[in-house]
Amino acid sequence: MEKLAIVFQSFALFPWLTVLQNVALGLEARGVPETERKKRASRYIDKVGLDGFEEALPRELSGGMKQRVGIARALTMEPELLCMDEPFSSLDALTAQNLREEVLDLWRDETLPVSSALMVTHGIEEAVFMADRVIVLSRRPAVVLDDVRIDLTRPRNMKDEAFTRLVDKIYSLLFQ
Numbered sequence: 001m002e003k004l005a006i007v008f009q010s011f012a013l014f015p016w017l018t019v020l021q022n023v024a025l026g027l028e029a030r031g032v033p034e035t036e037r038k039k040r041a042s043r044y045i046d047k048v049g050l051d052g053f054e055e056a057l058p059r060e061l062s063g064g065m066k067q068r069v070g071i072a073r074a075l076t077m078e079p080e081l082l083c084m085d086e087p088f089s090s091l092d093a094l095t096a097q098n099l100r101e102e103v104l105d106l107w108r109d110e111t112l113p114v115s116s117a118l119m120v121t122h123g124i125e126e127a128v129f130m131a132d133r134v135i136v137l138s139r140r141p142a143v144v145l146d147d148v149r150i151d152l153t154r155p156r157n158m159k160d161e162a163f164t165r166l167v168d169k170i171y172s173l174l175f176q
Helices: 019-029 034-047 063-076 093-108 124-130 161-174
Strands: 004-007 081-085 116-120 133-137 144-149
Touching: 004 063, 019 034, 019 063, 034 063, 063 093, 093 124, 124 161, 133 161, 144 161
Parallel strands: 004 081, 081 116
Antiparallel strands: 133 144
16 A cells, blocks of 8 residues: 555664655655755655754764654655554653643644544553544454544643543453
8 A cells, every 4th residue: 555654663773774765765766856856855845843954864863853854755755654662662751741742732733644643552541632533452362352432622731631531441341
């Protein structure tokens, strides 16, 4: 499916490529001309807040910046479905929370083609914070335990009573 892109949990950047080259890599593989690759990659580098770091190498970036590169690389493919595999698990708590909010802002950006996002996470609070729907799976072999609708308004407050009730409901499904 060409309208799908993935953000990995471990950044998955090529250390010898610059930010711009890492972000444009998928477009190069698709045979997109260099001028268009640079234009589109630059747009998404700016969208994720890395403007000015186009020529930086991954070793010169913080963990949060590396994950922004991974997000920009996925968005550059202009997918309809953005898949994220524990995209915040390797970041410190503050950076992870800031990036969660930034990803939600990007997802709501109507100028972007992403219409849906699928995220795998072990963080129940993270799932309730970000999702409109949480599919709760059992341990191996995984079966669906429940499909929990998250009807909270945004922005979500993690200290809100309704938020806490949903988190507790999901915890109870996993540890019954």
